[in-house]
Amino acid sequence: MPKGKVAVITGASRGIGKSIAFALAAQGAKIVAVDLDSEATDDVVKELLAKGTSAVAVVGNVTLTEDVEKMIEIATGTFGRVDILVNNAGITRDGLIMRMKDEDWDAVMNVNLKGSFVCTRAAFKVMSKQRYGRIINIASVVGQMGNAGQANYCASKAGLIGLTKSNAREMAKRNITVNAVAPGFISTAMTDAMPEKAREELASQIPLGRLGSVEDIANAVVFLSSESSGYITGHVLSVNGGMYM
Numbered sequence: 001m002p003k004g005k006v007a008v009i010t011g012a013s014r015g016i017g018k019s020i021a022f023a024l025a026a027q028g029a030k031i032v033a034v035d036l037d038s039e040a041t042d043d044v045v046k047e048l049l050a051k052g053t054s055a056v057a058v059v060g061n062v063t064l065t066e067d068v069e070k071m072i073e074i075a076t077g078t079f080g081r082v083d084i085l086v087n088n089a090g091i092t093r094d095g096l097i098m099r100m101k102d103e104d105w106d107a108v109m110n111v112n113l114k115g116s117f118v119c120t121r122a123a124f125k126v127m128s129k130q131r132y133g134r135i136i137n138i139a140s141v142v143g144q145m146g147n148a149g150q151a152n153y154c155a156s157k158a159g160l161i162g163l164t165k166s167n168a169r170e171m172a173k174r175n176i177t178v179n180a181v182a183p184g185f186i187s188t189a190m191t192d193a194m195p196e197k198a199r200e201e202l203a204s205q206i207p208l209g210r211l212g213s214v215e216d217i218a219n220a221v222v223f224l225s226s227e228s229s230g231y232i233t234g235h236v237l238s239v240n241g242g243m244y245m
């Protein structure tokens with residue numbers, strides 16, 4: 001387990017990213033929480049510090065190289081190394097393809113795909129010198145199966161799977177593993193707001209009969225961050241209750 005390891009998590013101020021931060025902290029990792037939302041990120045870090053975890057907040061945009069380099073500098077300056085990078089920051093700008101605006105396509109590609117590239121490139125420099133690293137990209141079931149009304153999002157997540165596999169091949173010699181976690185439908189503020197009937201219908205399409213929890217995703221990330229997963233690289237771990245196999 002990642003005791004004493006340093007984990008950089010993007011999009012860590014809420015939802016899945018926040019849950020990953022707490023799960024890795026529970027395993028003894030030191031946390032670098034990165035997000036655009038400074039107030040919420042500060043709150044996450046305060047909570048982590050109160051639990052006795054070493055943690056630091058970084059306000060930054062994963063699409064901007066200067067912000068990401070600052071993020072890695074803060075991580076190494078504070079904790080001396082970067083062992084784990086979780087590329088979790090992601091957005092949606094849903095719409096049917098006929099009506100999808102260029103800016104909706106670009107925004108989603110930028111955050112979900114380019115952001116992961118920029119963060120990985122920056123972390124690789126440090127991990128490469130350490131001869132150790134664990135990179136986990138948060139993809140999506142819809143990047144594997146497609147979804148009407150989400151062409152930009154599905155393409156970005158499918159692209160992220162390609163990025164995962166290429167990076168896995170490129171970085172293996174340096175003892176760096178690169179894997180993706182592909183969540184199914186996860187119970188978050190968004191799905192909680194759905195009408196009960198719509199939620200039930202969604203759950204009925206899932207063999208395990210329920211939406212996933214943020215902890216289901218965090219548990220998979222903990223495993224792929226750990227020593228126990230050292231011989232797994234370039235893998236896409238589906239955490240979707242069986243909705244896509």
Ligand code: NAI
Nearest residue numbers: 011013014015016035036061062088089090140183185186
């Ligand atoms: P969320 O919207 O609750 O949290 C995303 C976080 O990323 C926010 O705190 C936001 O401020 C941050 N963020 C957005 N753009 C950023 C940028 N440019 N730079 C830095 N931070 C930025 O999302 P949620 O639901 O927790 O999802 C997390 C990841 O899991 C995303 O990559 C999402 O695509 C993926 N996912 C989520 C599923 C779900 O059902 N919630 C299902 C499958 C995948």
